[in-house]
Amino acid sequence: MRGFDFDLEDVPDGKTRVNMFLDNKIVHYFKMRAGGRGYQTLINETLADHIRREELESLLRRVIREEMHG
Secondary structure, three states: OOOOOOOOOOOOOOOOOOOOOOOHHHHHHHHHHHOOOOHHHHHHHHHHHHHHHHHHHHHHHHHHHHHHHO
């Protein structure tokens, strides 16, 4: 979701139960990759990694812009 600035600092730790529909191929992929651990854990880790990369990318872009113009 580019263009949105999410403040994750105020979100309490823990988990929230959600019900969602995923493509069968997506579920199969994560089940195959998960091995002995839960596939839902792997989906959660993948989403968390994506958020961290987005935050890093945003930070790097800001620093580069500031260096180029400052």
